[in-house]
Amino acid sequence: MLKFEHVxxxxxxxxxxxxxxxxxxxxxxxGQVTALIGESGSGKTTLTGAVMGLLxxxxxxxxxxxxxxxxxxLLTLTPRxxxxxxxxxxxxxxxxxxxxxxxTITLGEQLVDSGLDHGCKPARVHELLxxxxxxxxxxxxxxxxxxxxxxxxxxxxxxxxMLEPELVILDEPxxxxxxxxxxxxxxxxxxxxxxxxxxxxxxxxxxxxxxRLASYVGVLYSGRLVEAAPTEQLFARPSHPYTxxxxxxxxxxxxxxxxxxxxxxxxxxxxxxxxxxVLHPRCPEAVERCSREVPELRGGVACHLR
Amino acid sequence: MPPAVVTLENVSLRYGALRxxxxxxxxxxxxxxxxxxxxxxxxxxxxxxxxxxxxxPTEGRVLYGDQxxxxxxxxxxxxxxxxxxxxDSYASLNPVRKIRSILGDPIRxxxxxxxxxxxxxxxxxxxxxxxxxxxxxxxxxxxxxxxxIARATLLSPKLIVADEPVSGVDxxxxxxxxxxxxxxxxxxxxxxxxxxHDLATARYLARGGRMLVMYLGRVVEQGPVxxxxxxxxxxxxxxxxxxxxGRERRPLPLRSLDMPDPRNPPGGCAFHPRCPRAQDxxxxxxxxxxxxxxxxxxxxx
Amino acid sequence: xxxxxxxxxxFALMATVGPLVVPLDMTPDYLQRFQPPNVHHWLxxxxxGRDIWAQLVHGSRDILLIAFLSALLSTLMxxxxxxxxxxxxxxxxxxxxxxxxxxxxxPTFPVMAILAALWPVEGPLSFAFVLSLWSWPGLxxxxxxxxxxxxxxxxxxxxxxxxxxxxxxxxxxxxxxLMPTVSLxxxxxxxxxxxxxxxxxxxxxxxxxxDNWGMMLNLAAFQSGAIFLPRAWSYLxxxxxxxxxxxxxxxxxxxxxxxxxxxxxxx
Numbered sequence: 001m002l003k004f005e006h007v008x009x010x011x012x013x014x015x016x017x018x019x020x021x022x023x024x025x026x027x028x029x030x031g032q033v034t035a036l037i038g039e040s041g042s043g044k045t046t047l048t049g050a051v052m053g054l055l056x057x058x059x060x061x062x063x064x065x066x067x068x069x070x071x072x073x074l075l076t077l078t079p080r081x082x083x084x085x086x087x088x089x090x091x092x093x094x095x096x097x098x099x100x101x102x103x104t105i106t107l108g109e110q111l112v113d114s115g116l117d118h119g120c121k122p123a124r125v126h127e128l129l130x131x132x133x134x135x136x137x138x139x140x141x142x143x144x145x146x147x148x149x150x151x152x153x154x155x156x157x158x159x160x161x162m163l164e165p166e167l168v169i170l171d172e173p174x175x176x177x178x179x180x181x182x183x184x185x186x187x188x189x190x191x192x193x194x195x196x197x198x199x200x201x202x203x204x205x206x207x208x209x210x211x212r213l214a215s216y217v218g219v220l221y222s223g224r225l226v227e228a229a230p231t232e233q234l235f236a237r238p239s240h241p242y243t244x245x246x247x248x249x250x251x252x253x254x255x256x257x258x259x260x261x262x263x264x265x266x267x268x269x270x271x272x273x274x275x276x277x278v279l280h281p282r283c284p285e286a287v288e289r290c291s292r293e294v295p296e297l298r299g300g301v302a303c304h305l306r
Numbered sequence: 307m308p309p310a311v312v313t314l315e316n317v318s319l320r321y322g323a324l325r326x327x328x329x330x331x332x333x334x335x336x337x338x339x340x341x342x343x344x345x346x347x348x349x350x351x352x353x354x355x356x357x358x359x360x361x362x363p364t365e366g367r368v369l370y371g372d373q374x375x376x377x378x379x380x381x382x383x384x385x386x387x388x389x390x391x392x393x394d395s396y397a398s399l400n401p402v403r404k405i406r407s408i409l410g411d412p413i414r415x416x417x418x419x420x421x422x423x424x425x426x427x428x429x430x431x432x433x434x435x436x437x438x439x440x441x442x443x444x445x446x447x448x449x450x451x452x453x454x455i456a457r458a459t460l461l462s463p464k465l466i467v468a469d470e471p472v473s474g475v476d477x478x479x480x481x482x483x484x485x486x487x488x489x490x491x492x493x494x495x496x497x498x499x500x501x502x503h504d505l506a507t508a509r510y511l512a513r514g515g516r517m518l519v520m521y522l523g524r525v526v527e528q529g530p531v532x533x534x535x536x537x538x539x540x541x542x543x544x545x546x547x548x549x550x551x552g553r554e555r556r557p558l559p560l561r562s563l564d565m566p567d568p569r570n571p572p573g574g575c576a577f578h579p580r581c582p583r584a585q586d587x588x589x590x591x592x593x594x595x596x597x598x599x600x601x602x603x604x605x606x607x
Numbered sequence: 608x609x610x611x612x613x614x615x616x617x618f619a620l621m622a623t624v625g626p627l628v629v630p631l632d633m634t635p636d637y638l639q640r641f642q643p644p645n646v647h648h649w650l651x652x653x654x655x656g657r658d659i660w661a662q663l664v665h666g667s668r669d670i671l672l673i674a675f676l677s678a679l680l681s682t683l684m685x686x687x688x689x690x691x692x693x694x695x696x697x698x699x700x701x702x703x704x705x706x707x708x709x710x711x712x713x714p715t716f717p718v719m720a721i722l723a724a725l726w727p728v729e730g731p732l733s734f735a736f737v738l739s740l741w742s743w744p745g746l747x748x749x750x751x752x753x754x755x756x757x758x759x760x761x762x763x764x765x766x767x768x769x770x771x772x773x774x775x776x777x778x779x780x781x782x783x784x785l786m787p788t789v790s791l792x793x794x795x796x797x798x799x800x801x802x803x804x805x806x807x808x809x810x811x812x813x814x815x816x817x818d819n820w821g822m823m824l825n826l827a828a829f830q831s832g833a834i835f836l837p838r839a840w841s842y843l844x845x846x847x848x849x850x851x852x853x854x855x856x857x858x859x860x861x862x863x864x865x866x867x868x869x870x871x872x873x874x
Contacts, residue, residue: 039476040447148564178345178503183549184563187556207477208551242478249478251510253535253550258481258510266446266479360764382770389768390761398761402783411779412769457765 001030001199002051002069002167008062009046009055011270018270020046020059022223025297028167028201028216033193035202035210035231037246038220041267044203047220048169050075051201052092053082069167087118090167091160093153095175100156101144108140111159120162128158132188150181154188161192170202174209186212207250211235219243222267222278229300239301241283277304309371311336311464311497312357312388317366319352323569326352328523329366334465334497339488339515341500341508341531345546347568349523350501354467357499358388389458393470395450399442405453406438412460420460429456429486448479455486465497466490472507484511505546509535519543522568522576529598539604541581575602611859618853622671625664633657644841651841653823659845666820667849669731673804676735677742678796682789684743689750690781693758704751710744716803723807738800738807746792750785757784790864794857801850820846 004026010017021043028034038044049055051067051074067074069089077085094100101110115125126136132154139147139155147155153173160168170189174182190213193200202214210217210231217234219227219242227240238244241261248260263282268274274281280290285305295302310333319327326349334340334357342350355361356368359375368375370384392398399408409422426434429452442450451471458466468487472480484507490496502508508517509531517534519527519542527540538544541559548555562580566572572579578588583603593600635657642652650659692703722737757763766776805820823846 039478150564178565179505179546179549180345180558180560180563183551183558186551205477212551246478249481251481251484251506253506253509253547253553255509255513255532255535262482263478266448267476358764358768360767385768386770390765392761392765394761398765400762400780400784403779407779411775412771415771415775454765457769461769 002028002201003067004047005066005068007047007050007065007067009043009050009065010060010062011056012058012060013271015271017060019273020223020270021050022273024220024223024225026218026225026228028199030166030199031197032216033189033200033202033214034216034218035204035214036218036220037204037207037210039205039246039267041222041270042220043223044205044220045171046223048092048171048201048203051169052086052090053077053079087163089165090169091163091165092169092171093156093160093173095172101152103144105143106140107142107144107147107155111140111155111162114159115162118163125158125162128161129155131161131192132158133184134158148181149177150185153177153181153185157188157192161196165198167199167201170200170204172204172206173202175204175206182209189213207235207247219246222273223270224278225297225302226279227301228297239306240279240303241285241305242279277302308336310334310369311338311371312499313369314356314363315367315369317353317356317363317368319349319356319361320364321352325523325568325571327356327363330525331366332357332518332525334499336464337491337495337497339491339498339500339512340518341502341512341515342518342520343502343505343508343546344520345503345565347522347565348520350520351469352523353520354390354469354499354501357465358390358467359385386461387464389461389463389466391451391454391458391466391468391471393473395447395454395474396442398454399450401442403441404438405440405442405445408442408453409438409457409460412457416461418460425456425460426453428459429453430482431456446476446479448475448483451475451483452486455483455490459490459494459496462494463496465499467499467501469501470503471500473502473504480507481510487511505535505550519546522566522571524576524600525595526577526600527598528595534598537606539599539606540577540601541583541603541605542577544605545580575600611856611863614852614856615860618667618671618856621664622667626668629661629664631658631661631665650845653842659823659842662823663820663845663849666823666846670801670804670820671853672731673735673738674797674800676732677738677800677804678793680735680739681743681796681800682746682793684739685746685750685792686785686789688743689747690754690777690785692747693751693754700751704748707744707748707751710741711748713741715741716806719803720807720810734804735800738803739796742796742799742803746788746796749788749792753785753788754781757781787865790861794854794861797857798854801854820849824850 004024007021007024008019009021010019024047036044036047046055046059049059050061053074055061061075065075069085074085101107111125112122115122129136129139134151134154139151144152173189174185177185186209189200192198202209204210214231217229217231218225219234219240221242227234227238227243229239234243235247238247242263245260245263248258251258261284265282268278268281274291276291276293277283277286277295280286283290287305289304293304295304312334314330314332317327317330318325330353332340342353344350352361356363359368370387373384375384405426406422409425413420413422422438423434426437431437431449431452437445437449442453445453471487472483475483487498488511491498498511500508500511512531515531517528517531518525519534519540521542527534527538527543534543535547538547545558545560547553548558559582560580561582566579574589574591575581575584575593578584581588585603587602591602593602644651650663653659653662688703688707692700718741719738722740726733726737728734728737763776763780766780
């Protein structure tokens with residue numbers, strides 16, 4: 001459905017070229033939820049930006065990069081085709097910050113009007129709101145600030161579904177939401193995904209969200225894909241030292257001691273990516289080879305020692 | 307029983323119509339780790355501000371040691387015995403000053419014996435000299451949070467109020483920050499008041515300590531962390547635990563998913579409109595906190 | 608920043624040392640009217656054949672001094688009132704805010720003109736005082752708003768809990784965060800002071816001691832008909848360019864100051 005092939009993106013900054021994403025190859029199966037997980041600086045936002053054509057002006061996509069959507073390279077679309085793609089085929093659900101909606105007009109105007117602009121009838125908007133378990137009569141006359149974060153998030157999802165896209169990108173959809181709200185938003189996402197067979201790409205730093213929603217996960221570290229595996233396998237038997245540290249870093253409500261190895265230090269900045277494997281300065285298992293050769297993704301893991 | 311660091315006696319805090327904190331009593335012993343959990347708007351951060359002494363309770367009183375706070379006894383020693391670590395590590399460090407002067411100025415003003423480098427090393431920022439010459443925006447969230455913790459320990463406080471200190475920090479670095487706080491508690495006898503929405507980190511940091519669960523301004527359950535989480539008694543805590551990813555219980559044991567408006571909370575027990583166990587009594591009478599739970603019909607009885 | 612600073616230094620020298628070096632001869636010599644720039648008259652001559660460069664140099668002293676002093680006084684008043692209002696809160700804040708709002712609703716220039724007429728303006732300092740008396744409220748209001756926003760920032764709570772002295776909190780924590788606003792507004796105030804001083808001089812409300820740039824421009828444009836004479840371009844442009852250059856220098860320096868005070872902009 002969506003396929004990243006050797007995607008590399010640099011940012012031009014006064015100090016030189018900052019490598020945000022390097023040589024990412026990753027595939028999203030149709031009709032499933034796939035997650036890309038990564039911490040700050042991992043390049044996950046840049047990757048989504050590249051899909052949607054929403055990169056900052058100082059971003060440079062390297063020539064060998066291809067992002068294929070149904071065998072069409074998104075990186076070579078004209079601005080007009082790109083707009084068409086964004087409206088018809090893909091849509092995005094952002095973090096449910098207050099700023100996503102215009103604070104001075106009611107949700108009714110924002111949802112119904114933008115629907116009409118693109119040929120979505122008001123009746124369909126009502127239907128979608130009910131699908132995300134919002135009461136249209138209560139939601140539509142309200143202003144954004146009168147809704148809770150969870151309600152805004154559901155309204156955003158309804159809006160994203162208006163044009164019946166094939167691909168929905170969820171960008172940190174539950175960050176800043178409370179546990180109970182998160183739980184039922186996950187339920188709604190799941191329900192809608194199942195009933196309509198949507199393909200979803202979940203971008204997050206939240207392992208809980210991945211565990212709950214995704215069937216397949218890619219792990220990004222410092223601009224590189226270090227591991228890709230089915231969710232269950234990834235949590236039960238993480239293979240890459242970084243994934244092991246990440247999964248093992250979660251304390252548990254049961255009081256079980258976190259088991260993962262701790263990594264030393266911090267992730268490198270974009271300008272100072274180490275040679276060889278990007279993890280090697282922090283990796284407890286690193287050998288000499290790791291500082292020389294970049295490991296390729298083989299069998300779902302990019303590590304010389306696996 | 308050793309004298310408490312901070313004692314709250316029937317404390318309430320109101321902002322206009324909003325009852326942020328209602329009738330909370332609490333005692334924090336030296337070196338103890340107390341964690342308060344709840345969803346946003348439950349009053350846990352407001353309670354933290356009362357403990358810090360930056361908000362004056364509308365009712366009830368706060369004692370530091372055996373001194374009443376806000377009774378003209380707002381002395382330097384009293385004020386500096388409780389320090390803070392905020393959630394937003396960026397807002398809590400002055401953006402236009404280097405780490406060296408953020409930590410160095412209080413050292414100079416209070417003529418402390420320590421140095422900026424020593425302090426930075428004590429919170430694991432190595433090499434200290436490198437970090438001392440940075441501005442806050444040049445550090446990562448985890449590093450900034452370590453600077454905040456270093457600053458909080460400067461005046462050898464008895465208690466540090468930590469309000470969501472790791473929720474802005476990358477997951478793989480959270481544990482190290484929690485470990486640092488734990489070490490300060492164990493080695494230097496600093497008590498911690500850990501405010502969070504994350505039950506797992508609460509259990510991790512406060513292992514062996516106590517937990518308070520808040521809902522709409524009130525403490526609804528409290529006790530030793532392991533007891534509270536392994537044998538939850540309040541229906542609200544049951545719902546919270548059932549909402550955790552990986553612990554699915556569907557449907558959630560709740561009658562309504564949306565939190566009521568905290569400015570206009572329901573009468574009786576504030577949880578009754580959402581509570582699957584609610585009966586007539588719950589709508590009319592508000593339960594007191596008894597034996598660690600504020601509920602007329604708790605689980606496990 | 609560097610170019611701006613160099614220009615400012617140049618203007619400062621012009622205003623201080625300049626009059627000592629460049630002699631001013633105001634005796635009319637109508638044979639030399641409207642000369643274009645040449646070796647004897649670097650910037651040409653005016654309608655009465657007098658050297659423009661000399662006038663420019665001598666005219667700079669008062670106007671720069673007045674503009675600078677007036678901006679300085681306004682900024683100080685704005686800082687004192689704005690910061691006091693925000694920090695003290697309660698009825699003091701309410702009173703000061705009302706005062707600011709009332710002053711803001713009264714049109715500035717007529718008030719300055721009346722003040723200048725009533726007040727015995729005797730030198731640059733008293734003139735600057737008259738100009739600044741009504742020009743601080745705008746800045747005071749934005750500083751008050753900024754300090755109120757800063758008060759919510761958590762680093763001040765931390766400083767409070769660390770028992771930092773009030774002077775530390777004011778000078779080391781709050782003030783540096785206000786500097787971008789202050790330095791930018793300083794430029795605007797300087798600019799406003801130049802305009803207002805020229806206006807008031809034109810109205811004859813203060814005694815005109817020496818020619819200044821504003822007067823030169825006015826004479827060139829309206830009184831002497833130079834605007835209709837292609838030959839007189841230098842007479843017309845010299846004071847104008849001087850004013851523009853001076854303001855550009857101020858803007859460049861204020862940018863530099865802003866970066867100096869906000870480390871984030873340097874990165």
